[in-house]
Amino acid sequence: MRAILQGLDLVKSYGHGETAVRALNGVSVMFGAGEFTAIMGPSGSGKSTLMHCLAGLDSVSDGRVLVGDTDITRLSDRALTRLRRDRIGFVFQSFNLLPQLTATKNITLPLRLAGRRPDPQLLDHLIGTLGLSGRLQHLPSELSGGQQQRVAIARALISQPQVVFADEPTGNLDSRSSAEVLTLLRGITADLGLTVVMVTHDPRAAEHADRVVELRDGQVAA
Numbered sequence: 430m431r432a433i434l435q436g437l438d439l440v441k442s443y444g445h446g447e448t449a450v451r452a453l454n455g456v457s458v459m460f461g462a463g464e465f466t467a468i469m470g471p472s473g474s475g476k477s478t479l480m481h482c483l484a485g486l487d488s489v490s491d492g493r494v495l496v497g498d499t500d501i502t503r504l505s506d507r508a509l510t511r512l513r514r515d516r517i518g519f520v521f522q523s524f525n526l527l528p529q530l531t532a533t534k535n536i537t538l539p540l541r542l543a544g545r546r547p548d549p550q551l552l553d554h555l556i557g558t559l560g561l562s563g564r565l566q567h568l569p570s571e572l573s574g575g576q577q578q579r580v581a582i583a584r585a586l587i588s589q590p591q592v593v594f595a596d597e598p599t600g601n602l603d604s605r606s607s608a609e610v611l612t613l614l615r616g617i618t619a620d621l622g623l624t625v626v627m628v629t630h631d632p633r634a635a636e637h638a639d640r641v642v643e644l645r646d647g648q649v650a651a
């Protein structure tokens with residue numbers, strides 16, 4: 430399988446001297462094109478740190494992160510921001526929708542801010558597949574948690590990213606909405622051939638993944 434995302438010998442330390450914490454201690458992981466991976470592990474094992482480093486949201490202390498052929502640890506801030514905007518999608522636990530905007534506007538705003546127009550066919554496809562057709566003029570406060578997360582998924586995918594990072598995407602949902610959202614996320618990303626990296630505590634969420642990467646004490650567990 431062609432690697433679309435790789436972390437090579439990643440080290441991330443916080444602090445200095447006696448109080449330094451090695452949140453990542455030599456992590457190498459490879460994500461194939463179209464693969465759906467869950468990152469699991471106990472609290473403090475480094476899951477969020479790994480995700481943030483892979484997504485270029487945080488710098489590494491050592492090692493390399495390759496998105497396609499690009500080593501993102503060597504990019505300028507500006508180039509990194511552009512790469513994140515154009516090639517990476519994010520789905521967060523807390524949905525992060527703008528409360529004063531309708532569902533449609535929430536889906537398309539980031540793309541418009543980047544000076545791009547949403548592909549109308551893709552927009553229709555996302556709205557239809559994610560079951561949002563009857564909800565487009567609603568504000569986030571008028572939507573259920575599961576519906577809000579489906580809007581957030583549409584927002585992440587409308588920019589046609591290569592890799593989607595999902596940080597505890599079902600952390601604020603009940604078990605029924607969780608299963609529904611994950612089934613939709615899985616289906617639609619498979620459909621579009623996207624690579625998904627999902628951090629989760631929930632073994633039931635991880636069951637939706639092709640594979641699980643288990644972290645312990647900042648290392649990939651055997």
Ligand SMILES: Nc1ncnc2c1ncn2[C@@H]1O[C@H](COP(=O)(O)OP(=O)(O)OP(=O)(O)O)[C@@H](O)[C@H]1O
Pocket residue numbers: 443444450451452470471472473474475476477478479
């Ligand atoms: N900004 C920071 N400054 C100092 N230490 C940090 C910082 N961020 C994380 N750490 C430490 O790095 C280690 C890994 O944290 P991380 O948040 O990646 O774990 P996690 O597996 O995502 O945990 P959780 O499941 O609780 O979210 C922990 O020991 C944490 O205390």
